[in-house]
Amino acid sequence: MSLVSEKKEGKLELIAQKHFTPWDEMYLVVDFLNKHLKDKKVMFGLNKKNGEMVMSIYEVE
Incomplete structure (x- = not known):
């Protein structure tokens, strides 16, 4: 029996990332x-990494 759920609802797929000052x-x-x-069905994320800001765009399934 597999412990991995096959349910895809709520899954995020990275579409793109852009680094900014x-x-x-x-x-x-x-x-x-x-x-x-x-x-x-898109979601945006923002992260600060190595002195830069990184915006990510995700597709929500």
């Missing part, structure tokens, strides 16, 4: 995009 209000852009595009 740090900008304090970038999280506001990501929040805006997530609120207004959630019905389009």
Whole structure:
């Protein structure tokens, strides 16, 4: 018996990533995009990595 669920609901697939110079209000852009595009099955993420900001775009299945 497999312990891995075959349920795909809620699965995220990375579409793209972009590195930016740090900008304090970038999280506001990501929040805006997530609120207004959630019905389009996309989700945006923001991470600070090695002194850069990284925006990720995911497809939500």
